[in-house]
Amino acid sequence: MKTIVRKYSAALFSIGILTAFLLFWPQKSAQTISILSYQLGTMLQIIPPIFILLGLFDVWVPREIIIRLMGPESGFKGGLLGFFLGSAAAGPLYGAFPIVAVLMKKGASFTNILIFIGAWSTTKIPMFLFEMNALGYRFAVSRLIINLAGILFIAAVMNLLIPQKEKDRLYAAAQNR
């Protein structure tokens, strides 16, 4: 019981803030509730099948395959794969993190995982088409080009700034998910 309360302490705290917000700002309550129900609805629909698929991936895809494709020795191809996996995805950034855990578990390298996160966050293919439509091809294409450089830059700097000990800790934690 105590562990459950501790596990959910942040969630309970945020719900407390929400309650206070609704009480003290009733003009905003209709909006807030509609947004919350929208987000909750999307989450309840999409999250369960995704976690089942991740479980299946975890059980069926051998570690050796991911190590070969995206491991530390995978080189340029591994980075490219991480980039395309991230770009092909749909959904908000926080959807990428459970996948990151499975990729870590299966031995994908830290750099390739960072490239995957970067691609997921900003170079998604459906979004690119949409951006081109709304903001013009110069805007979309120049942003895509600078983002490619940015993703690699952020991945490289992070790889330097995060000590090996911390990486080992993250990979060990991923084993238990």
Next chain:
Amino acid sequence: MLQILETLSNKLTPIHRFLIIETMKIGLNVMLLYAFTLAALIFSAFKDRIKTKKAVLKGLKSLSNILPQFITVLVIVSIVLSLFNEALMTGILGEESGVLSTFGAAVVGSITLIPGFIAFPVASELLRSGAGIVPVATFISTLMMVGIVTLPMEIEYLGKRAALIRNTLAFGFSFPAALFVAWVISL
């Protein structure tokens, strides 16, 4: 139920009404996702029942592990989104390209979590009504790469250090990226 939704929707801004309509459109994709998952499950169970059971249990376990952070993020997102409406965004981004509006755009983009299919049309509208390219591009960049409200989840998976460094770098990167976009457009 529908009537309640209708009366509610009259009180909403266009963005929020749009969100509700989008929910209904998502329906088809969700159905495809379920069909695919079900097919994968059946195929897997056909191959190996014990492994399949293990897979489902693993999936549920990792879901229950992240659920508290999920709830936290959802609640914070709803509060923040209801505070940042179109009018406020126009107010911050609507000025011509100044340092202040660019920085404001970066802060708003970092805090909010708006799907691209809403952000792009709004950005395009802002550009048409005279907003500068630099603040608008900065807003789009930070919106996609920096996630302040989703930090609890990111920390859970990437650790405090990596999550903070990633968001800081992405925030810093958004400014040169926006300048680059503005430069290309000015060519």
